[in-house]
Amino acid sequence: MKLTFWxxxxxxTGSMYLLEIDDYKLLIDCGLDFEKDKNTSENENLYYQSLFPFEPSLINAVVLTHAHIDHSxxxxxLVREGFEGQIIATSATQKLTYLLLHDSATLYQKKIKKTHKKNNKYASPSVKSEWFLPKHVEDTDEHFFxxxxxxxxxxTRDIYVTLIPTGHLLGAANVFLEVKENxxxxxxxxxxxxxxKNYPLLPDPEIPPQADYxxxxxxxxxxxxxRHLPPEEELFQIIQKTCVEIPGRLIIPAFSVGRTQALLYTLHKLSVQKRLPPIKIFSDSPLAHQSTKAYEHYLSLLNEEVQKFYTEHKSLFDFENLIFVExxxxxxxxxxxxxxxxIISSSGMVQGGRIEHHVKANIQNPYATILLVGFAAEGTLGYKLLHGDKTLEIGEKKLPVYANxxxxxxxxxxxxxxDLLEFVQTQDSHKLQKIFLIHGEEQSMIDFKDFLAQxxxxxxxxxxxxxxxxx
Structure with missing residues (x-):
């Protein structure tokens, strides 16, 4: 049995791992790599000559951990290039993946039309292009199991899979594989x-079974x-400071799927507690609006507090002064x-999406506050804001940062x-043969490797x- 890291x-970004058991090929995750341009090496030429470093038609099945684009x-x-097998995931992951992929395909379609208009010819995505269209998303959805x-x-008779709840996102899972070999x-x-743990909306991660790898x-x-304050208390204090004490505009970059729902639910709790000032709250993302419906549809996958809240208030995300912008x-x-x-808008890293024009319009406004609520990868506008850059280049303009x-x-x-250490500690060190560290900035991996050894x-x-x- 061979495991290859792709x-x-x-x-x-770009989660994709190929497990080969004799002639059976199982792919775990199949995400987009947003960082490949800066990390290209001579040994990776195969990856760039074709879209995949393997033949997609020879992959027997895919197991998907969760819906985020860097995983899905x-x-x-993969389907466009010949994959014919099943994509195994939770039902909630299937739903969110469809929404995210369809949103990406719509953006790609606009880019193609723009290229067509500019060049006066049809610009179709080639086999080697990462651009895909809504039709390809529909085809992909048919493969989900x-x-x-x-x-x-x-x-198969010798391969079993179990999906274990891990929090993070609606439907997200650890993948536990049992393989019989010889x-x-x-x-x-x-x-x-x-x-x-104790994340808005989602249950705590469950303890996974013992593994060898x-x-x-x-x-x-x-x-x-x-870990200073409960989410609603921390958000309340920020709103008081930025919208009441200084009567300004609070702009929150947030991913449409996951982060926005956690924010809206927390704001709803504040509204119920009558702690929200009488101001408009704009959720500016059609994808976020669709995703909130998915979260309410899969209510049984949310934590007990949320289910009780829904029973009492008949909604998780609909409250006074909230406006969904379409x-x-x-x-x-x-x-x-x-x-x-x-204003809550995507993307969370301030890279693409409607949030860019909100930041551009307010970055020079000393009465505006931009609140970053999550991880931002190096090179993104969010990363630059987090690290105190005094100017931002948005489009073709360099703008001084006067906003808070x-x-x-x-x-x-x-x-x-x-939390990561606690996850690893669910495994008996004497039974665990190897730990492979992935999905992090290189220094983060090096430091965590040393931390695990300690x-x-x-x-x-x-x-x-x-x-x-x-x-």
């Missing part, structure tokens, strides 16, 4: 993205969350709304170093892209 190695975004391309949490499912059962655990994410491998024209108008207000910039990590869906887990290694290991 993504999220020494970087955050290459699925339409929804699997309940904690149900042991036989992929009469011996081997157990492999893929962390996916590990959630944190662990593939573990390291997004916050060298950082701890601030069209782009209205979106641009609210950037200059004259009264104090809150602040950050909290209360709404980060990722577990921190302590805590009795010296068997961690950091693979490079394309590295294969016999299990």
């Amino acid at each position: 993504g999220a190695t020494r970087q955050v 975004g290459n699925l339409p391309n 929804p699997l309940q949490f904690n149900r042991r499912f036989a992929i 009469g011996t059962w081997k157990k492999i655990l893929f962390s996916g993205d590990i959630g944190r 662990l593939i573990c994410e390291t997004t916050y491998g060298n950082r701890l969350h601030q 069209d782009l024209r209205t979106s641009k108008q609210i950037s200059n709304y004259t009264e104090p207000c809150i 910039i602040c950050s909290i990590d209360t709404f980060s869906g990722h577990g921190d170093q302590k 805590n009795g887990y010296p068997q961690a290694i950091i693979p490079n892209k394309g590295d294969s290991f016999e299990l």
Whole structure:
């Protein structure tokens, strides 16, 4: 049995891992790599000559940990290039993946039309292009096989999979594989993205079974969350300061799926407690609006507090003064709304999406506050704001930063170093043969590897892209 790492190695994005059991090929995650341009090496030429470093038609099945694009975004391309098998995931992951992929495909379609108009010819995505269209998303959705949490499912007679709740995002799971080879059962655990305890909306991650091999994410491998106040208290204090004491505009970059729902639910709780000032709250993302419906549809997957809240108030996200913004024209108008207000818009890293024009319109406004509520990858506008850059280049303009910039990590869906260690400590060090560290910035992986060694887990290694290991 051989495991090959084809993504999220020494970087955050592009999760993709190929497990070969004799002639059977199982792919765990199939995400878009947003960082490949800066990490290209001579050994990775194969990855760029074709869209995949393997033949998609030879992949027998895919197991998807969760819906985020850096884990799911290459699925339409896999199907387009010949994949015919099943995509195993929870039903909630299937729904959110469809929404995210369809949103991406719509953006790609606009880019193609723009190119067509500019060049006066049809610009079709080639086989080697990562662009895909809504049709490819529809085709991909037909391959999904929804699997309940904690149900042991036989992929083949000798391969079993169990999806274990891990928080982080609606439907997100650890993937636990049991493989029979030469009469011996081997157990492999893929962390996916590990959630944190006491997170708004989601239950705490469950304890996974013992494995022989662990593939573990390291997004916050060298950082701890601030953990100062409960989410509603921290958000209340920020709103008081930015919209009441200084009657200004609070702009919150947030991913449409996951982060926005946690924010809206927390705001709803404040509204019920009559602690929200009478100001407009704009949720500026059609994708976020669709996703909120998905969260309410899968109410049974949310935590007990949320289910009780829904029973009492008949809604998780609908409250006074909340406005869902659908069209782009209205979106641009609210950037200059004259009264104090809150604008929640994507993307969370301030890279693409409607949030860019909100930031552009307000970055020179000393009465505006931009609140960053999660991780931002190096090179993004969010990263630059977090690190105190005095000017921002948005489009073709360089703009001085006069707006107030602040950050909290209360709404980060990722577990921190302590949470990651607790996840690894669910495994008996004497039974665990290897730990592979993935999905994190390189320094985060190095630091977490040292941290694990200090805590009795010296068997961690950091693979490079394309590295294969016999299990």
